[in-house]
């Protein structure tokens with residue numbers, strides 16, 4: 001018996017929703033990473049109570065805010081965070097940019113594992129740094145790290161930062177402790193600092209477990225800056241709240257300066273109360289959410305197996321983003337994206353957004369919606385891509 005109803009379809013049109021209102025009324029949006037679920041009732045209640053006060057001036061962050069973060073990560077992820085290491089800010093992407101600004105010089109390399117979240121590229125470029133790619137290796141229905149190449153890229157003296165995505169968007173990998181440890185020891189060997197974007201950390205499928213990078217060892221803690229936020233998992237991205245966790249005092253002072261220079265040192269009153277409600281009372285909701293997303297993933301897998309058997313679905317360990325391989329069609333990701341949007345009336349993300357080479361041949365589909373919405377979207381996807389199956393099989397396409 002579940003407590004929360006994720007099947008409920010809540011219209012989001014005309015709410016200034018980036019996901020829904022940027023496209024025409026007849027499009028089903030399965031793209032940008034926000035969810036079509038109402039937030040946990042505890043979060044909604046906390047916001048209503050704050051709104052009822054009626055005054056929304058400049059805001060202080062109370063001690064209890066830090067306590068909520070510390071307790072959540074201790075109890076849920078067995079990670080002890082020192083209060084002094086927490087810097088609040090308005091988002092994870094602004095935090096990435098500010099941290100790169102603080103810790104790298106223009107012209108230096110920032111290493112990323114492609115395909116990867118597209119804003120990584122702009123954050124790096126906007127600080128005058130160069131993107132250097134450690135392409136992940138596709139193996140069956142999952143991805144693994146090319147450690148030899150990773151070490152080679154770290155050994156380049158221009159590489160000073162490794163920007164990790166843990167769990168990884170869009171491949172759905174939840175990195176294991178061993179993988180994380182191994183990445184850090186290579187980074188330490190060459191003096192490469194690790195920025196770990198852990199925004200997807202609560203979104204983990206049954207059988208997998210998220211390891212906070214800084215929780216592994218003192219070496220990892222002292223060589224990393226962790227970025228996290230309840231925004232993705234609790235569906236409060238519009239409230240603009242995030243945290244930078246940096247134990248290293250010298251780096252923290254520099255990041256603090258960058259946060260001030262970028263003018264991203266203020267947060268809004270709703271973000272604060274929402275974060276506290278999420279971390280103080282949201283555990284049960286997240287558990288049910290993950291179960292629902294997992295069932296959506298199984299639904300998508302079964303649907304694709306039946307309707308588009310040539311398409312390969314990458315294993316989802318974490319996040320709510322399905323990553324599918326459409327290479328069989330000899331249709332580029334961008335062509336598929338355009339046809340799906342224009343003819344199919346369904347908006348997904350083209351894989352090339354996450355890496356021109358590494359993302360080619362893939363599409364990303366947002367699973368964080370009621371099953372009914374997902375089902376409608378998948379039917380549209382099958383209608384468009386299905387035409388290619390018929391054409392290809394007429395031409396003797398290998399299955």
Ligand SMILES: Cc1ncc(COP(=O)(O)O)c(C=O)c1O
Nearest residue numbers: 033091092093094117169197199
């Ligand atoms: C890996 C990753 N980092 C950051 C963000 C966005 O963070 P924010 O909205 O806090 O800037 C996203 C959104 O999809 C993401 O996938």
